[in-house]
Amino acid sequence: MMRIESITSSVHRLPPASPWEDATNKVEALEFVVVEVTTDTGITGTGFSYSVDIGGTAIHTLIEDYLSGLAIGMNPLAYEQVWTRLSNQSRRLGLGVNSMAIAAIDIAIWDIIGKHKGQPLHQLIGAARESIPAYISEINLSESDRVEDLLARARDYLARRYKAIKIKIGKPDLEADIERLARLRELLPCDVRLMVDLNQKWSAAQAIQAAGRLEQFNLEWIEEPLLYHDVQGHADLKRSSKTPIALGESLYSKYQFLNYLRAGAVDVVQADVAFVGGITEWLKVAHLAGSFGKPIAPHYMMEISLPLLCGVPNGYMLEDVVGGSFTELGLIENPILTRDGVGTPLDVPGHGIAFSRSALDACRTNSVELKKSFKGGSK
16 A cells, blocks of 8 residues: 655745736735655655745645644545545634645645556546636736736737636726726627636625626626625625626635535636645535536636646636746746647646756745745735
8 A cells, every 4th residue: 555655845935927916916926835745656746835925934834844744654545535634633723724735735645646547637537628728817907007008918818819818907996997998808809708807806885886887898707806705795796797706716615615606606616726725625616616507717826727627527717827827937847838728738647747946946935034025915
């Protein structure tokens, strides 16, 4: 029987490859926690998690001081047993940092399973399709960004054959958002889908009024219009608006998603594999969404979301965040790219993501360094 022999982890911090700013935050840095799980058979799996600006060292400490010791000696092929043990021992922390720490170990375990069985991840979990449409996802709502700048970028996305584009909205004046959308919708061909992301900017009352104004643009979805815990507010908005609602990046368990699905408060489920506790829990969320007839379009983590989407029947679209992929950040040895607006998973055992050790070493961080430099970016 295979056993986990050792677990090592490190934390890394670097700025996005292009500036990130939305309605609620100006991002200073991305933090990645990278884990290597080695078995007594010599197979090593790589896992990872992340945070935006804050929390990376907390995730790393939880893995190093608590979770690693629980997993060592267990059989990685019994992934449910490993996940349950880590979850049961850390649930008193509440939701959030514990699931983000579990995710790094869980992703590494699935990498081991794929390598052990000689199967790519998307085949291992179902092989529902060979490729998935991707959409370009902007994080650029700075005061200096002009409508003309947005349109120039959109022309580039069209030249790269993307058929769906998501932009940030949530300016202090709704009319400014409407101007940007009107000009962009005028530019885009009718077969190119357009989505917007609020990052929880609106109140429930604002959302009902504003969403009605946005219906003229035939949006594919409105993302995170309200605070993530306002299930009733999202349900009320969904009943009052013709535009689908997408959310999920701020939810951390299948039970939170179940509350939204039961309330009829979500149309597109956006579970983040790093936030829900890794692949084991992500698959449960995906199949739960499918049982309610809802598609899944995971948040961020393009390189790992790609095989996940190709493994489940209700996979919808892959988010390709400008300036945020491992490839754009220069962190992996073999670039993983979308081509002509389509993502195709790697045909190698496991997830196939191979980090560059020199690139990781160049952005390695620790608590001492962070105390000297952290400023925060919330508005």
